Amino acid sequence: MVGGAPGAGGGGAPGGGPIVGGGGGGPVDPGQPTLVLPKPGQQNVHPVSIDKLSARVESQHVVLNARWWSGVEPCSVLDSVTAKLDGHTITVSVREGSSGAQVACIDIAMLKVTPIDLGDLEPGDYTIAADLGPAAAITVTVS
Secondary structure (H helix, E strand, O other): OOOOOOOOOOOOOHHHOOOOOOOOOOOOOOOOOEEOOOOOOOEEEEEOOOOEEEEEEEOOEEEEEEEEEEOOOOOOEEEEEEEEEEOOEEEEEEEEEEOOOOOOOOOOOEEEEEEEEEEEOOOEEEEEEEOOOOOOOEEEEEO
């Protein structure tokens, strides 16, 4: 596990600035993902398909952003994220579940993003890949 306790979302605002979601009932702008942070303890937790990875490197500190399409809360809730380091390869997993609330789940997709704080890494090039989904692997250089 990289970057602290399992399920830690950590980090600052993805992409260096605030991310805001779409509003009340209309379609969500696919260019503006909704920032979500892990809420451990969800029910029926499962891995989700990551669509895009990006990273910010400041000296040796790396914060990754994972982006995916999912449903709305309380039916689709980010439970945890993990980052597994194996040499210079980091494999990222995003896991969602449901809150267990007895509600009707509407079938609306929303674009979500969560920061994953990888902490300080040793200098070198690292390949970061999603464990599931079409996200292209990215390479970051830590100095």
